[in-house]
Amino acid sequence: MNKLALFLLFASVALAQSHPLEQLIETARQGPAAPGLSDLVGKILSAHGGVAVWGQDYLFVSDLTVGPKNEPVSATSAGVSIDMQPALALEKIPGSTLWMRLVKMRTGVTHAYQYVADGKPVGNRTDVSGYNPDSYPHPGIPKGKLSDKQTIVSKIYDGMKADYWYYASPGVDPNVPAPLMVWQDGQGLIAGDLSKLRLFTVTENLVAQKLIPPMVHVLIAPGFSPDGKALRSIEYDTVSDRYDRFLLEEVLPEVEKVYKLRQDGYSRGLAGESSGGICSLNAAWFMPAKFARVHSTIGSYTSIQWRPEDKLDGGNLYPFMVRKLPKRNIRIWMSDGADDLENNHGSWPLQNIQLANSLKFREYDFHFRFGLATHDSAQAGIDLPESLTWLWRGYDPAKTSEEFTIDAAEKDKPYYRVTITNRDAW
Numbered sequence: 001m002n003k004l005a006l007f008l009l010f011a012s013v014a015l016a017q018s019h020p021l022e023q024l025i026e027t028a029r030q031g032p033a034a035p036g037l038s039d040l041v042g043k044i045l046s047a048h049g050g051v052a053v054w055g056q057d058y059l060f061v062s063d064l065t066v067g068p069k070n071e072p073v074s075a076t077s078a079g080v081s082i083d084m085q086p087a088l089a090l091e092k093i094p095g096s097t098l099w100m101r102l103v104k105m106r107t108g109v110t111h112a113y114q115y116v117a118d119g120k121p122v123g124n125r126t127d128v129s130g131y132n133p134d135s136y137p138h139p140g141i142p143k144g145k146l147s148d149k150q151t152i153v154s155k156i157y158d159g160m161k162a163d164y165w166y167y168a169s170p171g172v173d174p175n176v177p178a179p180l181m182v183w184q185d186g187q188g189l190i191a192g193d194l195s196k197l198r199l200f201t202v203t204e205n206l207v208a209q210k211l212i213p214p215m216v217h218v219l220i221a222p223g224f225s226p227d228g229k230a231l232r233s234i235e236y237d238t239v240s241d242r243y244d245r246f247l248l249e250e251v252l253p254e255v256e257k258v259y260k261l262r263q264d265g266y267s268r269g270l271a272g273e274s275s276g277g278i279c280s281l282n283a284a285w286f287m288p289a290k291f292a293r294v295h296s297t298i299g300s301y302t303s304i305q306w307r308p309e310d311k312l313d314g315g316n317l318y319p320f321m322v323r324k325l326p327k328r329n330i331r332i333w334m335s336d337g338a339d340d341l342e343n344n345h346g347s348w349p350l351q352n353i354q355l356a357n358s359l360k361f362r363e364y365d366f367h368f369r370f371g372l373a374t375h376d377s378a379q380a381g382i383d384l385p386e387s388l389t390w391l392w393r394g395y396d397p398a399k400t401s402e403e404f405t406i407d408a409a410e411k412d413k414p415y416y417r418v419t420i421t422n423r424d425a426w
Contacts, residue, residue, distance in 0.1 A: 019137065020044045021193065025057045028102050029093075035197035038096040039393045040245040044194065049098055051113075051128045054167075055136075056104045057127065060090070064117045065419040075099070076119035083112045090115075108132055110337075110371060110378040127373040129381030134205040135198045141208050142170035144200055146190060152254060154223065156246045158233055162223030165190055166255050169203050171214030177260040179215040179267040179395070181293075182274030182283075184236060186219025201324045202384045212392040216259050217344060220251065236272070236279035237305040241286035243279060248290060264400040265329075269293030269391060273380060275300045277334075284330045285321075292404070294332040300354050302346030316346055319354035323361055331365040331404045333387045335380060337373030348375065350418070357415045365404035369420050370416070 019024065024044045027034045030296045038146035041061050043048060051063035063071055078099040079087030090099035105111055107130035114125040129135075154160040165186060172178045176260045183189055183199070192200050199217065206212045222232030235243055252261060262268065268291045270280035277299030284291045306314025334356060351371075356368035367390055373379045380387075394402075 003210070016282070019054070019193065021052050023055045024052050025054045025059050026101065027214055028052075028059050028100060029057075032093045032100055037100075038093050038098055041093075041098060041100075043057060047102075047153065053128060055105055057102060057219060058102065058105050058111070058130075059102050060115075061093075061098055062090070062115050062122075063101045064065075064090075064099055064115060064122050067096055072260050075122075077118055079116045080113055081116060087116045093265055096142050106130055108382060110373045110382060112339075112372070112374070121194050125374060127376050127378035129196065129378045130260070131198065132382055132385055134385035135202055135381070137201055138205055141204050144172075144204055145168040146188060146192075146200070147258070149256065150325050152250060154246055154250055156232055156242060156250060157223060157225075157231060157235070159226040160223035160235075161226075162243070163187065163221040163363070164251060165219045166259065167200060167203075167217040167219065168259055169207050169214045169216070169225050170208055172216060172259065174259050177262045177267075177394075179213050179269075179397075180218065180252075180261050181215060181269045181271055181295075182218045182220065182280075184220060184270070184272030184289075185222065187221040189217075189219050191387065197384050198381070199384065203390065208389055209388045213397060216255070216261060233275060233304055236275035236282075237300060237315055239282060239305070239315060239317070241283075244283050244287045244290065247283065248287075256411065263290075265289045265292035266399060266401050267395075267397075269295060271295035273297045273299075273377060274375065275304065278318070280313075281318065281332065284332075285318075285328055288328040288330050292330050294330055295391055296332060297335045297377070297383075298340055298348060298375055299334065299352060299355075300348065301351040302348065304345045312315060316351060319351065319358045320357040322355065322364070327362050327364070329404055332359065333391050334359075334367040335371065335383060335387070337375075337379055339372060339373045339374045341375045353416050357414075360406070360410070360413075360415060363406040364410065365406055367407075368416070 024040050027037050052059040064078050078090040080101055081087040090101045094100055108344050109130050110127045115122045125160050150317045152153055152162055189195050189199050191364055207214050225231055231273050240299050245346055265288055270283050270291050272280045276300055277296035280294045281294050284294045301315045301318045303314040303316040337353035338349055360364040371379045378384055
C-alpha cells in the first residue's frame with residue numbers, strides 16, 4: 001500500500017471515530033464541494049440545515065427556500081449577518097439547495113445571526129451558543145444510559161397520550177433511590193450532543209467532577225388529547241397542581257419500576273424552557289416538598305392560560321404571588337434575554353425581570369442571568385454546566401431537607417433596573 005493510500009485510510013478511520021459534529025465541521029473545512037457534505041448536514045443537523053458548533057468553529061447552513069412571509073425564495077446570492085455585522089457571503093453546496101459558511105468565533109457567549117438572500121432578510125434573527133468546555137465529551141468519562149421511548153395514557157389529563165424517556169447518569173444504582181430532575185419538552189433533549197443543551201454530556205462531566213450527584217433525568221414530551229389536540233400549553237402554562245399530580249401519580253411510578261427515586265423535594269428538581277420554564281416553577285410552587293429545585297430559562301411568566309371567565313389565574317401573576325403569598329422553600333435558576341418575546345400574552349423580558357426582583361424581595365435562593373438573546377436555547381446552552389452546578393451545590397445525600405436562603409452576595413446586590421437602549425429618553 002503506497003503512502004498516500006495509507007494516509008487516506010488512517011484519515012478515514014480517524015474521521016469515522018470522531019464526534020459527528022466534529023466530523024461535519026472537518027468535512028465542511030474542505031469547502032462546499034466536499035464529498036458527502038450535504039448528506040452529513042441532513043443526517044446531523046436537518047434537511048434544511050442548522051448551525052453546528054465545535055470549539056471555536058461555527059458552521060452555518062441554510063437552504064434559504066422560504067422568505068420572511070413564507071414565500072418561496074430562489075436566491076442567487078446569500079449571506080449570514082452575525083452579531084449585527086455586515087453579512088458574510090455564503091457558498092452554495094453543489095447538488096443541493098443548501099448554502100454554507102464556516103467561521104471561527106468566540107466561545108462562552110451567545111452569538112446572534114440572521115440569514116439574507118439577495119440582500120433581503122430571510123427568517124427570523126436567532127442565536128447560537130458558544131459552548132463552554134464541560135459541554136464537550138471528555139476522554140475517559142463514563143456514559144449514562146438513555147431508555148427507549150415510553151408512552152403513557154393519562155387519567156388526570158382525560159386520556160392524554162404523552163411520550164417520555166429516562167436517563168440514568170453514571171453512578172446511579174437501580175436499587176438505590178437516586179436524585180431526580182424532570183425535563184419538560186424532553187423530546188428535544190434525547191439527541192444528546194446534537195440537541196442544543198447537550199444535557200447528557202454536561203451531566204456526565206459534572207458527575208465525574210462531583211459537582212452534581214449521580215441522578216436520573218426524566219424527559220417528558222408534551223401530550224396530545226385523544227382527538228389529537230396539542231395540550232402543551234394546558235399542561236405547562238396553567239397555574240395549578242394538576243401537572244404535579246400527573247408526574248407524581250402517573251409518570252414517576254412507571255420510572256420507578258426501573259430506577260428507584262428519592263422522594264424528598266430536596267433531591268428533586270424540574271427544568272424547562274419557555275412554557276416549560278413556568279411549568280417547572282408551577283410544580284415546585286404548588287408542591288415544594290416534592291420538587292425544590294427549579295431550572296427556568298426564557299420562562300413564559302405571561303398570561304397565556306389566564307382565563308378570567310373561568311376564574312383561572314395566569315403565569316403573569318407570579319411576580320406578585322411571590323411577593324405576597326407564603327414563601328416556598330425552593331431554589332431557582334432563571335435566565336432570559338433582552339430580545340425575548342413581546343406579544344398579546346405579555347413581555348417575556350419584563351416579566352422575568354419582575355419575577356427576579358420579587359424573588360430577591362422575599363430573599364429566595366435564586367440566580368438570574370439576563371443576556372441579549374431572543375426566545376431560544378442559546379443562553380441556556382452555554383450556561384448549563386454552571387446552572388446545574390449552582391442548582392445542586394452543597395447537595396448531601398445524607399439529608400432530606402435544607403432551608404434554602406438567599407446567597408449573601410446576591411443579598412448585597414441592588415434590584416434589577418431597566419435601561420432603554422433602542423429609543424431616546426424623550
